[in-house]
Amino acid sequence: MDLDEFRSGLDAWLDEHHDELVATSHDPGDLAADMAHLSKVKRMTFDAGWMRWGWPERVGGLGGSTLFRAYLGEALTGRGLVEPGVYSMTEVLAPTMIDHAHPDVAAEMVPKLLRGEETWCQGFSEPDTGSNLGALACRAVRDGDVWRVTGQKVWTSLAQHSQRCVLLVRTGTTEDAHRGITALFVDMDSPGIVVRPIVTMHGREEFCEVFFDDVVVPVERMLGPEGNGWTVAMELLPFERSTALWHRGAYLHERLDTLLATAEPGALSASEVGAAWAKLFAFRARSRMTQHRMASGDKLGPETSVDKILLGTAEQTIFDLVADGLAEDVVLGDDAESVRWRSEFLYSRAATIYGGSSEIQRNIVARRLLDLGADR
């Protein structure tokens, strides 16, 4: 299978199954409906083989280039069949499991994520620890063959729909900073876990507070050895800034296309449309190079911060166009399309916050890519 074959085969399959794959509800407030639809699309694409390409055989994949994954997500988001935010968790968490989980755990669990039988979440941020991830405080204490976890996470996307969580916990002292962190793969139905959804400004229960009270996690569920959590996090974040962002770029392209077709003549300024288009072009060009580097086996690292900065800027520029060009719909509209534009505009404000804020990305660029030395 090469990319052209994959592309034409998938395109034909998507054309053929379009009616089954397209979402019936477009209510941004109804996350449960989105999640159910996502599961269905993942199951169908997995069973037809498409979702399995680009993943190793030992986790239920069919092998082959990671470009297949890039194209599958591009096609699904670009055709508006899935929402890229909820779809992105697969690209963020599956590679981490493949690289760091015990092989048996990865072999058992990853297919469930790929096939849409399960949803997983990422428990990094805490009330007192956002950007400064190395200071996290959610504690795990070793008790024979298990870890006992007590503490709190916050802004955990999709936690209320998740069966598992990739969780960062403190196993060393606070003074150990990033060296005292361990990553665990936790069953969300474990006794002692309480999940409280939070309504975001875009009108969705997108993320949650998650409380842990003496939650038992078997040691086989460690991702790598004790104290390896920082490595897991640092290797996970580039995935959050690579394939998932390529998919987001396809979605932005589709939204801009729809905006151009929808906006009244005269509602948009040519110079602003041109500027947004150039930003999307540059972002996609960059992300494309990243997809090819990943496919050729390069290990992704701090250079993906550039992708994230470009995505954040492009996304906000495009949705600023929406806010200006469809102002009446965004401000007053209560019909389904207006509600969707409003929700998407508001969500775009988070593009410079999640996955490491744009300031944190610039810190990384300055330190790691420009080699400017420590800042203090």
Added chain:
Amino acid sequence: MTMDRDEQELFTATVRATVAGAGSAAALDAALAELGWVDALEVDPRTAVAALFEAQGELTATSSALGVVVGAALGVGVEDGGGLVLPTIGHDDPPGRTEGSCVPVRGLGLPGLLDRSRATVVATGADGALHSAPVDVAALAPTLVAGLDSDLGLAVVDVECVSTAEPWAAAEGTWDEAVAAGRRALAHELLGTMRTMLRLAREHALERIQFGQPIARFQAVRHKLAEVYVAVEATEAAIDAAWQDGTPASATLAKVVAGTNARIARTHCQQVLAGIGFTTEHDLHRSIKRSLVLDGLLGDARTLTTKVGAELLEARTAPAITPL
């Protein structure tokens, strides 16, 4: 036909050394002829253009190669390419208009035009047909200008009536393709100027001590440099996508991205270099001036951005771009 990777690297290094070693535009033109750069342009246009124009931008060197690149797309021979008259700053239409026997020409001559006997003028008629003809340089009355960047040696051409010995022949290729080739080259050259600005600002940030520490410790400085780094990387990517795609539309986008990002580089690097960067004792001013002129050639970022946007608004759709 193309070069393999080793050949590309060797060629790029050779071109770079040639650009660094040539003291003037005339010397560089001569050295490029000796090196066989034009043959490379035919065999592997991307490598030839990237190597030369990035080196020119980085080292603020110049030549008449832009005319060769634009001319090649119109079937103008190498000899005459360097004498091709380009549209003037802020314009991207053919510099001549064939309206009867008298052809008005308004444009820019590249370095060395005054030393040539023959120039090449491209003109359009009322019907849009594209013509080109060799013209006596004297008939164009070019005026060498110092302007913003006096090292560049540009000449302004502005004549009401040019008559030619040879008749105006139909040009090969299209003006859009020719401009696209020029825009890709200019995007590479702008990228070169940005890299040099970033290098100078970075070195300064690490060396300059204020408040008892290198200014590179201050986040306000770090974030400016980080933005320039992102601007450089984005420009590289946009140029790559333009070559992959090969159409005039993507070449225009690459020039827009390069021109827009060059402004970011100029602004932030100037600020980081502050007083010393404001003097002619430091090299920064060269890159700043060069990059401003390059932005103005074959359509500046602002004009092209509006043009691109207007096309999208007209089409009411966003065409497919950057396939995987």
